Amino acid sequence: MAPSLVHLPNGQTLTVSSVFAGFSFKANNLNVHNSAFPPGWTIIIESQEDVDDEVATDGQDGPDVQKKSHTRRFRNPTLHGDNMFISSISNPSNTDFKPATSPTRQIAMMLWATLWWYFHQRLMQEGKPKPNPHITTRGVNDHIPENGRPKGDWRINIKREGIFKGRHLLPKLERMGIITSEDSCVGETIDDRTSEGWTRMFVSQRGFWLIDPRIFLFTLSPTTHSPFPGASPYTSRPGSPNRDSFPPSRSDAPGELPQALMAPQAQSPGGPFASGSHLPTYYPPPPTIFTTTNNIRHPIRQKPPAQGETFYTRYIHSVGQFLSFRVASLSQKSPTHRGPVSDSTPAFLPPGSGVTQGSLPSIANMAINPCDTDLLHTWMNDPRVNALFGMAGPRSVQEKMLRDALNTKHSFPVIGCWDGKPFGYFELYWVKEDRLGGYLSSHDYADWDRGFHALVGEQEFRGPHRVKVWMSALVHWCWLADPRTERVLLEPRVDNKKYVVVDPCDPLIRAFSALLSNDVARFIGYLQDVGFYKEREISFPHKQAALMKIRREGWEAPVL
Secondary structure, three states, rough: OOOEEEEEOOOOOEEEEEOOOOEEEEEHHHHHOOOOOOOOEEEEEEEEEEEEEOOOOOOOOOOOOEEEEEEEEEEOOOOOEEEEEEEEEEEEOOOOOOOOOHHHHHHHHHHHHHHHHHHOOOEEEEEEOOOEEEEOOOOOOOOHHHOOOEHHHHHHEEOOHHHHHHOOOHHHHHHHHOOOOOOOOOOOOOOOOOOOOOOEEEEEEEHOOOHHHOOHHHHHHEOOOOOOOOOOHHHHHHHHOOOOHOOOOOOOOOOOOOHHHHOOOOOOOOOOOOOOOOOOOOOOOOOEEEEEEOOOEOOOOOOOOOOOEEEEEEEEEOEOOOOEEOOOOOOOOOOOOOOOOOOOOOOOOOOOOOOOHHHOOOOOOOOOOHHHHHHHHHHOOHHHHHHHEEEEEEEEHHHHHHHHHHHHOEEEEEEEEEEOEEEEEEEEEEEOOEEEHHHOHHHHHHHHEEEEHHHHHHHOOOOOOHHHHHHHHHHHHHHHHHOOOOOOOOOOOOOOHHHOOOOOOOOOHHHHHHHHHHHHHHHHHHHHHHHEEEEEEEEEOEEEEEEEEHHHOOOOOOOO
């Protein structure tokens, strides 16, 4: 089983404990985040297995074998046999928090958090992933070695029981995209009180990880006299002002902004989930409008997040840290980390204290890291990195590189962080306008396909597992950022010896070059481990590159 403490990507935590026939979920951060989660809810989850039942017949071929269902308590996830529903909810007091404007959205958020916990259950046991992805059909493929049998899509079934018995609840959840059904017809019945068409709802692992969590994670507004801290998180997106929320203006302070329009003094973690309006922060991508750049017709691209803004965050259970990505900044000070970290906050803060996560001292929110330009100066002058990027030199070289990257219309520079500590530099780009697009034919990419360049500058954050984690996380973000993105392309070089510009006869240089070549080979291997495949090689003027691709339809989940 996955850890009983569940870390959501917005920094909230849930404690999951076993109860009769199911599990209870308890929100730990109601007093820290103005959580929209109720203090607790309970789910009923069970596993259904098919067992063989021999039935005697009068035939000469022996008894017939029929399938008989057997239901048991949930212990480990199964490929298709798990059934779940929310049985009860404990709502917070209306004297402390305003009720959710949409109870359906609150239920959808609880369901999303439950699914987040469920799809983290896939742990390795005895060298095999759980659940077993291979499908065995008696008399058809049971004689074939297991690794050669067909694979199924991991899914959990949603039963129309408990809270989900509501007349319109399941249809609303289906419209939100959180549950689905293979029965896509209207149906013959006129009475919508029947359950026809809504009894075989499910959520697949593949579909769940393609849902942007910003659709479902939001917070409740505290009441005027609530004992819970009322400081709003630092907003990463502009929210609509609420006239009723403005405090009385002071006539003796002309020209001063109303307090509600100012950034709060005590700030909770911001990032992609922060909202001063306590509403979901997801915005659909803009409509497609074409323009032409350098004789290339392409869609007008939406502006990236602002400098220093965190746009992706997720707790990595296998590492025990939060992984996040933010836009690089030209500021001469280290950007303050706006996002959760693994263990920087106590489980309980005194009600009414006004103390929030962002106001507590921690390594992540103290500006002790170098500014981004200094980071790049250090990283690019590392011989290992310079052999691949060739951007070594005085600080002015890296500053110009960063300025150019921030002023490029089809890409933007990114700093990756583990628990707020920078570890690497990345550039996310649209393939069509990028240099790579000029070496590809039109069928190799589409208007919304993306790519990225990557380097890890901090030695302590290297290693095969971390590489696979941030690789799959960047791909995950590409899928979430725009549902029209169908492919992610990379072009790592296949041979790097020509990048060593010193004496190739020196045995130390030869050894270093061979080691670097092995690093590149391993990098391509890591790409293949997370789902990329090598289509062919491309000859750039400066390198021979492997064209690596991953498709949305072939992607299952990020590395956890």
